[in-house]
Amino acid sequence: MPLRTSWSEDKCPIARAADVLGDPWSLLVLREVFLGNNRFDGMKKELRVADNVLSERLRRLVGAGVLTAEPYSAGTRPRNEYRLTAAGTDALPVLHALTVWAQRHTQSPGGKSMRIICTTCGTESASGAWCQTCGAELTVATTAWAHPKSSENLIELARAGTPQKTSD
Numbered sequence: 107m108p109l110r111t112s113w114s115e116d117k118c119p120i121a122r123a124a125d126v127l128g129d130p131w132s133l134l135v136l137r138e139v140f141l142g143n144n145r146f147d148g149m150k151k152e153l154r155v156a157d158n159v160l161s162e163r164l165r166r167l168v169g170a171g172v173l174t175a176e177p178y179s180a181g182t183r184p185r186n187e188y189r190l191t192a193a194g195t196d197a198l199p200v201l202h203a204l205t206v207w208a209q210r211h212t213q214s215p216g217g218k219s220m221r222i223i224c225t226t227c228g229t230e231s232a233s234g235a236w237c238q239t240c241g242a243e244l245t246v247a248t249t250a251w252a253h254p255k256s257s258e259n260l261i262e263l264a265r266a267g268t269p270q271k272t273s274d
C-alpha cells in the first residue's frame with residue numbers, strides 16, 4: 107500500500123511532520139538508527155519487516171532528508187548504511203515524547219519500561235527534551251537509552267552517528 111503524501115504541503119506543521127514521521131514503520135526505522143542498528147539486514151531482522159516495506163520507508167526517510175544512505179562494501183555487493191541527518195537527530199525529542207506518552211497511557215506486556223538517561227549527569231529524565239536534574243538538552247550526544255529490546259544496559263545514542271565496522 108503506498109504511503110500517503112497528501113500532507114506534505116499542508117499549512118499545519120503537525121500534518122507535515124506526520125507526513126514524514128507519522129508512519130509506524132518509519133518511526134521504528136528511526137528508533138533502530140538511533141540505537142545504532144543502521145543497516146538494511148540488521149533492521150530487517152529486528153523489525154521483522156518485509157524487504158519492500160523496509161526499502162520504501164528508507165527511501166522515504168532519505169528523500170525527506172531525515173537519513174542519508176552511505177555506501178559500504180560487503181563482499182561483492184555495495185550496500186548502504188543509514189545515518190541521521192540534522193533533521194533526523196532533531197527527531198529525538200519526538201521519539202522521547204512518544205516514549206513518555208506510551209509509558210503513561212499504555213501497558214508494557216513484559217512490565218518493562220524504557221529509561222531515558224542524561225549522560226551529562228547520569229540520571230534518568232522523566233522529560234524527553236531536557237534533563238530535569240542538570241538542565242542539559244537531551245540530544246544524541248547527551249542521551250542514552252535503557253531499552254527493553256536491548257540486552258545492553260545502556261545504549262549511548264552518540265554511537266548512532268558513527269559508521270559501523272565493515273567486517274561483519
Ligand SMILES: [Zn+2]
Nearest residue numbers: 224227237240
Ligand atoms: Zn543531566
